[in-house]
Amino acid sequence: MLVNLNDVLGYTKVKKFGVGMFNGLSADFYEGLIDAAEELKTPIIIGIADRFVDRLDFEMLAEVMIFLAKRSSVPVCVHLDHAKSLKNIIRAIKAGFTSVMFDGSNLPFEENIKKTKEVVEIAHSVGVSVEGELGVVGRGEWDFKNPEFYTKPEEAEVFAKQTGVDALAVSIGTVHGVYKGEPKLDFERLAEIRKRVDCYLVLHGGSGLSDDDFKKCIEYGINKVNIFTDLTLAINEKLPEFIKTTDNLTPAIFEKIRMIVKEEAIKKLKVFGSYDII
Ligand SMILES: [Zn+2]
Incomplete structure (x- = not known):
């Protein structure tokens, strides 16, 4: 069934x-x-990342995503990830998405609050949930020593209250894409944010973290974990092997992608403790 972000994240209040x-x-x-x-x-x-919205046929994919969500026996939220403009947020809402992320993390603090609040007002008026971001979750080579990139707990408190977001993406040392060097997460900061903020917390840049990192993040208050790179890495690794051993490639190749994604997602969901919930 198709539900919004609050509906799916609500389950984390019952079980951690x-x-x-x-x-x-x-x-x-x-x-x-x-x-x-x-x-x-x-x-x-x-979800779909904003940077692919113009590269792929967004409205066609949206129809597919919403159709699959409605048909499913479990609650499914359909989410736009990292939108930087109102334009794509409106497109997603029009297409029937139940959740949007507005990423104003590169804006000055006050500007991020103002723009995020605007998105919340529009989205909430039609029952769509909103995720905001504070602090910068970088890509690849991230400056772990720069304190400006991390989410400041006192700012997170103000941001959550003033914007009314349903969920907040925080920066505690993770990066998008493939890690260069060992990730080092600031759990104390996460615990402090959790103490000050009522809304759900989101971990971006999850691909490449150890199982223990994920478990600790959830223990310290993360409710939603984002994954993309690990799905693509699994396909990059397993698909070429499969192609070498298969004569009748079509339609098998499409089924194989579906299977690889399923297996990788199951692996991750088990680590997140996300099973036997419904
Ligand atoms: Zn992200």
């Missing part, structure tokens, strides 16, 4: 676990993700 948000690129991804959630009897969030 992390809801998985997986970005995809095609129908095969979304089928694999929902297969995984149904097999584990758990809610899931399927």
Whole structure:
């Protein structure tokens, strides 16, 4: 069934676990993700990153995502990840998405609050949830020593109160994409943010973290974990092997992508404690 972000994250109030948000690129991804959630009897969030909205046929994919969510036996939230403009947020809402992220993390603090609040007002008026971001979750080479990149707990408190976001993405030392060097997470900071903020907390840049890191993040208050890179890495690794051993490549190749995504998602969801929830 199609639900919004608050609905899926609400389950984490009953049992402590992390809801998985997986970005995809095609129908095969979304089928694999929902297969995984149904097999584990758990809610899931399927998403698309804003940077792919113009590269792929967004409205076509949105129809697919929403169709699959409605048909599913588990609660599925359909989410737009990292939107930087109101334009794509409106497009997503019009297409029937139930959740949008406005990423104003590169804006000055006050400006981020103002823009995020605008998005919250529009989205909430039609029952769509909103995720905001404070602090910078970088990409690849991230400056771990720069305190400006980390979410400041006192700012998080003000941001959450003034914007009314449903969920907040925090920067505690993770990066998007593939890590260069060992990730080092600031759990004390996460605990402090958790103490001050009522809304749900989101971990971005989850791909590449150890199982223990994920578990500790959830223990310290993360409710939603974003994954994309680990899905693509699994496909990059497993698909070429499969192609070498298969004569009748079509349609098997599409089924294989669906299967690889399903297996990788199951692995992650189990680590997040996301099973036997429904
Ligand atoms: Zn992200």
